[in-house]
Amino acid sequence: xxxxxxxxxxxxxxxxKKEVHKAVVGYDDIIDGLLIALVSGGHVLLEGVPGIAKTLxxxxxxxxxSLKFSRVQFTPDLVPSDITGTSVxxxxxxxxxxxxxxxxxxxxxxxxxNRSPPKVQSALLECMQEKYVTADGKxxxxxxxxxxxxxxxxxxxEGVYPLPEAQVDxxxxxxxxxxxxxxxxxxxxxxxxxxxxxxxxxxxxVKQLQTIREEVRKITMESKVFDYILxxxxxxxxxxxxxxxxxxxxxxxxxxxxxxxxLIKGRNYVSPSDVKSVAPNILRHRIIxxxxxxxDGLKTDILISELLEKVPVPxxx
Ligand SMILES: Nc1ncnc2c1ncn2[C@@H]1O[C@H](COP(=O)(O)OP(=O)(O)OP(=O)(O)O)[C@@H](O)[C@H]1O
Ligand SMILES: [Mg+2]
Numbered sequence: 001x002x003x004x005x006x007x008x009x010x011x012x013x014x015x016x017k018k019e020v021h022k023a024v025v026g027y028d029d030i031i032d033g034l035l036i037a038l039v040s041g042g043h044v045l046l047e048g049v050p051g052i053a054k055t056l057x058x059x060x061x062x063x064x065x066s067l068k069f070s071r072v073q074f075t076p077d078l079v080p081s082d083i084t085g086t087s088v089x090x091x092x093x094x095x096x097x098x099x100x101x102x103x104x105x106x107x108x109x110x111x112x113x114n115r116s117p118p119k120v121q122s123a124l125l126e127c128m129q130e131k132y133v134t135a136d137g138k139x140x141x142x143x144x145x146x147x148x149x150x151x152x153x154x155x156x157x158e159g160v161y162p163l164p165e166a167q168v169d170x171x172x173x174x175x176x177x178x179x180x181x182x183x184x185x186x187x188x189x190x191x192x193x194x195x196x197x198x199x200x201x202x203x204x205x206v207k208q209l210q211t212i213r214e215e216v217r218k219i220t221m222e223s224k225v226f227d228y229i230l231x232x233x234x235x236x237x238x239x240x241x242x243x244x245x246x247x248x249x250x251x252x253x254x255x256x257x258x259x260x261x262x263l264i265k266g267r268n269y270v271s272p273s274d275v276k277s278v279a280p281n282i283l284r285h286r287i288i289x290x291x292x293x294x295x296d297g298l299k300t301d302i303l304i305s306e307l308l309e310k311v312p313v314p315x316x317x
Contacts, residue, residue, distance in 0.1 A: 001215055009212060010266055016064055016204045023060040023197050024053055026184040033175045033281055034061050034149065036260045039212050042172025042253060043128050043148040045113075045163075045285060052177045054151040056197065058109045061149070065209075066202035067106035068143065074116040080123035084133045085140070098135055103127050106143055106206075110150040114160050124148065125167045145209065165244075165288060172253045173278075174285035176301075212263070219259040221270040224314040228272050229254050232279055235307045236286075241293035242303070246286045254282045272313045280304050 001009070013035070020031050030046070034057075037044045048054045062069040072083060085101035102108065103124065110124055127133060128148055132141045150171070152163070168174070180188065229251050237245030258274040265274070284300050293303075 001211075001218075006215070006266075009208075009215065010264075012204065012208060013212075013264060019064040019200055019203045020057070020060045023200050024057050025188040025191065026180045027053070027057060027177065030057060030175050030177055031061065032261075032264065033173055034058075035264065036257050036278065037172045038065075038145065038147050039209065039216060039260045039263075040172060040253070040256045041145065041147075041213075042257070043170065044150070045168065045171040045174040046149055046151045046177065047154050047174060048151075048177030049155065049179075050153060052179065054177060055109070055111055057177070058111070058149040058151060060200045062107040062109060063200040064203055065107060066205035067145065069107045069109070070102040070105040071109040071111060072102050074110060074112050074114070074120065076115060076117065078116045078120045080120055083120060083123050084127065085135060087136055096136065098138070098140060100140070101133070103133065104140075104142060106145050106147065108146070108148045110148055112152065113150040114152045114162055117161055118164060121161065121163055122167065124150075125164075125170050128170045145206070168285045169247055169249055171285060172257065173281040175281055176284070216256075216259050216263050219262050219268055219270060221255065221259060222314075222316060224316065225258070225270050225272060225275060226255065228275055228311070228314050229258070231311045232275070232283075232307065235311050236283060236304075239303065239307065241290055241298060242287055243290045244286070244288040246283055250282055250286050254278060257282060269316075271316065276308055276313070279308060 016035070017028070017031050024031075034044055046054050046058060059071070081101065083101050083103050085099050085104070087096040088099045089095075090097040113121060113124070127142060131144075131146060132139045134140075153160075233246045233251045233254070236242060239245070254275060257278040258270045261274040261278055262268070262270045280301065283304050287300050287303065289298055289300060289303065
């Protein structure tokens with residue numbers, strides 16, 4: 001790709017982010033995270049307290065993409081086929097026909113995923129990994145791209161089903177939305193004169209996404225940076241306060257996400273700062289602390305930042 005095309009591509013990405021910002025004040029890092037995961041072919045778990053704009057952000061992100069979008073509100077009465085689809089009897093043909101569920105889309109917002117029972121969550125998590133639905137002994141491939149944004153509330157409530165620990169590994173990132181800064185919240189107050197949310201228009205299409213993905217493959221990564229990733233992952237496995245460390249899938253995704261971040265930041269090589277930036281989002285949902293460490297008040301995010309401080313950062317020449 002010529003340098004001028006590269007500049008255009010970066011401009012397009014900026015335009016896309018601006019479009020999302022029409023509806024959402026702040027959360028630049030979260031929008032970057034969603035974009036990195038989308039380009040990488042990963043999925044995102046988006047966590048935040050009620051009313052922090054999880055749904056709004058996920059919806060606006062999807063609307064700024066010229067892709068097919070569906071939203072499923074996870075509720076206690078959902079069954080797996082409400083997600084994947086069902087066989088229905090076709091009167092005319094006198095046979096059963098598969099009716100695709102909402103999972104047959106490009107961007108799926110699985111809103112409040114922990115309000116549905118584990119069976120329903122598993123159905124979605126399986127689709128995320130396998131990229132197809134099996135019904136009546138037949139496989140139905142999901143569209144490409146297929147990108148899941150699942151939202152969840154961190155507060156333990158009655159009737160909430162935490163995601164199965166072994167399956168959260170299927171999410172590339174867990175992004176945590178913090179409260180906005182006072183200035184951001186003030187901008188939000190002053191920009192809303194009614195409850196109408198500004199319209200977000202599609203600005204990025206499949207072809208452009210494909211081009212970005214092709215460019216990602218050209219990003220170079222030095223052996224030292226691979227070692228840096230492996231050192232970080234190993235540190236999570238070796239730490240005595242940790243019961244379960246990061247998986248090989250995590251290291252693979254850390255490398256991929258670092259490449260995409262390098263591209264978005266306008267570089268053609270991965271720097272250790274890319275790795276450091278994506279690492280917490282990759283690691284926080286995969287590390288399980290020992291109960292005694294948790295009792296001592298240790299939080300996964302604190303452990304991760306400690307490890308990132310400790311692991312030596314390679315110098316690129
Ligand atoms: N940063 C923000 N920018 C713009 N609007 C915001 C922001 N934060 C909150 N809002 C406003 O608050 C409303 C509530 O947000 P939303 O419904 O997306 O929250 P949520 O995190 O999904 O909450 P819940 O957990 O209850 O589903 C939004 O529709 C929007 O009007
Ligand atoms: Mg919501």
